[in-house]
Amino acid sequence: MIYKHEEARQYHELYFLDKFLEGHKGFIAGGCFKNIFNHEKVKDIDMFFRNEKDLNEAIHYYAEKCASDANHIKLVYKTGKVVAFIHIPSKTQLELVRSVFGEPEEVISNFDFTVTKVARYVVDGEHRIVIHPQFFEHLHLKRLVVDNTLNFPISTFERMIRYVGYGYKPCLETKAKLVDAINSIQNIDENDFSKSLYEGLD
Incomplete structure (x- = not known):
């Protein structure tokens, strides 16, 4: 990129x-x-x-x-x-x-x-x-796009839910990428829901 x-x-x-x-x-x-x-x-x-x-x-x-x-x-x-x-x-x-x-x-x-x-x-x-x-384009369209590897897919999923509440919508490719990333996690426990890159609020 x-x-x-x-x-x-x-x-x-x-x-x-x-x-x-x-x-x-x-x-x-x-x-x-x-x-x-x-x-x-x-x-x-x-x-x-x-x-x-x-x-x-x-x-x-x-x-x-x-x-x-x-x-x-x-x-x-x-x-x-x-x-x-x-x-x-x-x-x-x-x-x-x-x-x-x-x-x-x-x-x-x-x-x-x-x-x-x-x-x-x-x-x-x-x-x-x-x-x-594509920042301004996606911001204007309120489109959620993931364009790289998902290091913390559970965290991204949680953030996606929050962004949907703000009026944003994930594109089809992003939804598919997120589903694949979550499915690749063999054992999901509640601790996965607290993992994030830096605990940012946004």
């Missing part, structure tokens, strides 16, 4: 993300972009990192923010996969992902649905996005 790398400044809807890309080397990726381009309220933002060092620097940055301005940033919770802060003025939850590392394109290529395959990042002071070439 050839992803599109573009200048982020051409998308005015993304300007408000600037403040969440300050003070660290992380990048924003995932389901928040479907909300942004649908002009819906963004409740949570998933922040990814190229390596553990960048993650730790970001956690330290936000921890210092919590200590210096408790009315602005607050720690919400920690799990094995995520450290979450709340940006109080906008009521936006920032989820710093600690279980997945890589370059923006590498990270989004592992997401299941094309309507989540977008990342916004800063390189050499320039704001950029990397985006699936």
